[in-house]
Structure formats: C-alpha cells, structure tokens
Amino acid sequence: MHHSLIAHLAQLAQHQCLPGLNKPHLCFDDIAPIMHQLAHHPEVSSQLVGHSFNGTPIYRLSVGHGPLVVLGWTQMHGDEPTATAAVLDWLSLLVDQPEFSPAEAWQHQCTIHIIVMLNPDGARLQRRENAQGIDINRDASVLQSPEGALLMRQVEQLKPLVAFNLHDQNPYYAAGPAGAKPSTLAFLAPPFDAPETIDTRRKRAMQLIAAMYQGLRAVSEVGLARYIEGYSPRCFGDNIAAHCSTILIESGACLNDPNRQQARSLNVVALQLALTHLLHNTLDDFALTDYLAIPENKEDGYCDIVLRHVCQQREQQRFFTDIAINHSAEAPYALITAIGDLQPQQGFIEIDCDGLTLLPAKGVRVAPGTKLTEEIALNWLKAGYNHISQCEDSLTQEARKIGLKVQNSPQLYPFKGDTAALILARNGKPEIAIIGARV
Ligand SMILES: [Zn+2]
Structure with a gap:
C-alpha cells in the first residue's frame, strides 16, 4: 500500500466525531438535528423514503451525482446504533473536509446514498425488531415490514454497484482463535445462493473487504474478523447480494469502550477505504485469498x-x-x-x-x-x-x-x-x- 494512503488513513482514523452521538442507544430524536443540518448542506440531498410501522419518517441522505452508485443503510436492528453515528460522521466529513477527499472531483464520479436508521421504532424501544415485533432481517422474502419493503424498493430503484449492510454484533465475538482480541469490526460478503457461488459481484465485495481489512490493519490494532455464514434466504444481505456487491459490516466491542466509539470511527475509515478503491479502480490489487486470510469471527470467544x-x-x-x-x-x-x-x-x-x-x-x-x-x-x-x-x-x-x-x-x-x-x-x-x- 502507498505510504501516502497510509498517512492519509492514519489522519482519517483521528477524525473528529460529531457531538451528541456517544451514547449506548440512539433513537430518531438523537439524530434528527444532525440529519436536519446535513440536509441543508448544499452538497447533500435528503429524501423522505418512507415511514416506519409507527409512522416515524425514514430518510435517505445522498452526496455526489456520478454514475458509480453506492447504497448503505444502518440500524435495521433498532438496538444496533454504532453505524448510524458513523455514517453521519462520514457524510459530514465528505462534504465539509476536502482534505479527506477520496478522489479528484469524486462528486462527479459517484453517488452515495445512505438510509440512516431504517428501524426507528425498534431504536426507540431499544429492541432488535420493529414495532410489529418482526426481525426485519428475516423479512427479506415476504416483506411484511414497511421498513423491509422500502429497503427492497430502494435497491431496485437505485441499482447500486455496492451495498453496505451495517449492523452491530454481540460483544462476545473474538477476531480469531483462543487468545484473539475482541472483534471490533467483522465483515462478510454474503452468498446469494445455496452453493455460495462467487460471481463478479460477490468477488468485488470480497476484494473490497480485503482492501478495507488491509487498510484498517495499517492504522489500527483492534480485532478485525470475517464472518463465515451460509446462505440464508430470509436475510436482506443475501437477497441484495443477487443484485449488487453486498458487504455486511458488524460493529463490535473493544476493551474499555462501552459505546463502541472505536468501531464507530473505524467504520468511517472502512467506508472511505472502500470508496477510494472503487474510485481509483484498484480492487484488482486484492485477491480472494486476501479475503480468506482474514481471521474468522469466533462466537463466544469472550x-x-x-x-x-x-x-x-x-x-x-x-x-x-x-x-x-x-x-x-x-x-x-x-x-x-x-x-x-x-x-x-x-x-x-x-x-x-x-x-x-x-x-x-x-x-x-x-x-x-x-x-x-x-x-x-x-x-x-x-x-x-x-x-x-x-x-x-x-x-x-x-x-x-x-x-x-x-x-x-x-x-x-x-x-x-x-x-x-x-x-x-x-x-x-x-x-x-x-x-x-x-x-
Ligand atoms: Zn443486526
């Protein structure tokens, strides 16, 4: 990796986080003022994309206007708020801090859409499920939740090249076998069929994860891991992986970091790394073996x-x-x-x-x-x-x-x-x- 890129990443890893979001739970009221402020930024557009079962608005924030389309969503599980803070940090960094520009005139090359807090009812209840009691991430094939249905519509309308499915995992995962650190970030390129075919889309997701892993490794010592999961047809990641390169990122624990601020900050670095490699067309520097070399995410390691x-x-x-x-x-x-x-x-x-x-x-x-x-x-x-x-x-x-x-x-x-x-x-x-x- 280039020295200049590593120096840039190290700086990025130290970026300022937005105030008011260093909390164990985030609900719509916590993010509303920041969403409002971002929506008024000349480089950000905000779109009401639907409502939760209980009627809370769900917004999509977008930056850039180029042909390379990236879509991300956070807090599909109401009690998993880490990435919600991270995407708000990332978007404000992209539009307000030109020193962190991922590429020359990136706004003309790509469009980034983020649905921030897909499950505001669950967030308010501090629960995984939505107000119907449905785990949205098991609703991808029957689409009985308004939140799941709107996500699927967004994927179909926007036709992203890359999708980021952003979650939190329980704190007990270890980034590798016995003795490993807690898994602060874990990645997966979910399969889209039972034989776990690796087509060009899934290969791109694996290369992106390898690129994010190696970049993060250069600037942070925390535990980073790779999920091993078979095909689950009810889950969104697995369904959306049939449409585009899909990446699951799970934020996790780090010692003495109860509100997962390490994972929050490293999500920003990871997303920025992915975008930079996409814009510079450098994904072929990464092989599937690089993906497979990432340590396994071990359940109950802690x-x-x-x-x-x-x-x-x-x-x-x-x-x-x-x-x-x-x-x-x-x-x-x-x-x-x-x-x-x-x-x-x-x-x-x-x-x-x-x-x-x-x-x-x-x-x-x-x-x-x-x-x-x-x-x-x-x-x-x-x-x-x-x-x-x-x-x-x-x-x-x-x-x-x-x-x-x-x-x-x-x-x-x-x-x-x-x-x-x-x-x-x-x-x-x-x-x-x-x-x-x-x-
Ligand atoms: Zn989740």
Whole structure:
C-alpha cells in the first residue's frame, strides 16, 4: 500500500466525531438535528423514503451525482446504533473536509446514498425488531415490514454497484482463535445462493473487504474478523447480494469502550477505504485469498466475567471448574453461561479463584419492616447469604435494584443458565461475591 494512503488513513482514523452521538442507544430524536443540518448542506440531498410501522419518517441522505452508485443503510436492528453515528460522521466529513477527499472531483464520479436508521421504532424501544415485533432481517422474502419493503424498493430503484449492510454484533465475538482480541469490526460478503457461488459481484465485495481489512490493519490494532455464514434466504444481505456487491459490516466491542466509539470511527475509515478503491479502480490489487486470510469471527470467544479454577464441593466430592458469566445492560441479573474447562474463552474481567471455594446457596430471612441498604446487603454477603429466602413484598423491588434475588427454595449449586449469585470463600470466610452484574 502507498505510504501516502497510509498517512492519509492514519489522519482519517483521528477524525473528529460529531457531538451528541456517544451514547449506548440512539433513537430518531438523537439524530434528527444532525440529519436536519446535513440536509441543508448544499452538497447533500435528503429524501423522505418512507415511514416506519409507527409512522416515524425514514430518510435517505445522498452526496455526489456520478454514475458509480453506492447504497448503505444502518440500524435495521433498532438496538444496533454504532453505524448510524458513523455514517453521519462520514457524510459530514465528505462534504465539509476536502482534505479527506477520496478522489479528484469524486462528486462527479459517484453517488452515495445512505438510509440512516431504517428501524426507528425498534431504536426507540431499544429492541432488535420493529414495532410489529418482526426481525426485519428475516423479512427479506415476504416483506411484511414497511421498513423491509422500502429497503427492497430502494435497491431496485437505485441499482447500486455496492451495498453496505451495517449492523452491530454481540460483544462476545473474538477476531480469531483462543487468545484473539475482541472483534471490533467483522465483515462478510454474503452468498446469494445455496452453493455460495462467487460471481463478479460477490468477488468485488470480497476484494473490497480485503482492501478495507488491509487498510484498517495499517492504522489500527483492534480485532478485525470475517464472518463465515451460509446462505440464508430470509436475510436482506443475501437477497441484495443477487443484485449488487453486498458487504455486511458488524460493529463490535473493544476493551474499555462501552459505546463502541472505536468501531464507530473505524467504520468511517472502512467506508472511505472502500470508496477510494472503487474510485481509483484498484480492487484488482486484492485477491480472494486476501479475503480468506482474514481471521474468522469466533462466537463466544469472550464473556463478561470468567472465574478461573473455582473449587466446588457437591455431594461431598471436590472438583475444579471455570465459571463464565454474562450480563446484558438491560437485565438486573447476570447469567451463568458455562461451567467447566473454559480455557478458550476470555473474560473481559478475569478472576483468579485459586484457593477459593464456592459456597452453597444460603438465604437470609428478613424481619418485617427492615429497610434494605447496600450496607446491610454487603453484610449478608460477608456472612455467606447469596439470596433472600423470605421478606415482605415491598422489599422485593429494593432487593432487585441491588441485584439480590428473592427465592424460596433455590438449588444448592448453580447450573448453566442460572442467575449468578455466587459467593467464594477462602478457608470458610467469604471473600468474593458476584451478585447481579457486580463483583
Ligand atoms: Zn443486526
């Protein structure tokens, strides 16, 4: 790769992000002022392309007026907002910062259309599905959702050469085998038929991904990966891949980056790289082997917490296991996702439990009229109580806030799928408690 291009990319990776979008969730009200501002830019055109099931407007922003047509869409899944922020950053950078021009007079060579936030109802509800409860990305063949139907119409009308399907993945993917970093961006050139034919369109998508991967690799150390997915006829990417070169980009986790600002920024670099290579006609520098050399996106490579080498005593027998725990931002409780030899999995938090033994479940009975405070709860944990066995109804809500469960007859030891309410003791004295999502 040219030195000048790498220097340019390094600069691009440091670009300013638009304010107001560094949040865990984005809904239409968050982006409306920025959309409005962009729509009034002389180089941007804004088109109302439809409405969500609940009537929220869905807009397409477009820049350039050349024959090479690129179409992208974001937040088809309402709870996947990272690329929404990224495309707004990218469009404003393209029209306001000529130093990042992808090519001489690029506006005459290409037209870029972006449908920003395809699923505003899901975004408002912080849910994957739309207001009908439909996963839009399983609606591509029956088109019962207004959002899916409008996307398909846009593809048919605009006839893009390249399409970008922009999503978020769960935070637990690793960019390769055991020991790899979290997968901050993952790519796929989806197949358009069951035999997974590689025609000229799909080949172009693979070359674009190889180009984006190598460019990103030159400026960032984060985990980058490639999805391996068979043909799924209900999904949009797979359907649209029959019309044009289609690229799925999944934004993912990065350490100490809860709002995925790394992925946001690297989406901009990736999109800019793709556009630059398209405009300069340099895709033949990349081979299918370059695509296949990208590490595989591994599911469950990570979990939130791993307890290593926990001593357990069940039925008077002693053995050692690792315990993996995940929590979602929405749930007050964390769940045990696996027990056993979890060497291939990494925890965002790793706790060495050598010398610690898991205590059996023990419930505290709370006297009527007791007011629950964090301090009281902490004292219960120190005494080895991991749940409340009896209390007044009014206390149940308070307990839930702290992460303590009220259970009448819990099992003595945890299994996969159970709420994490674990107390680990050294020589019989409680030392570590994992209650709710807290250690
Ligand atoms: Zn998604």
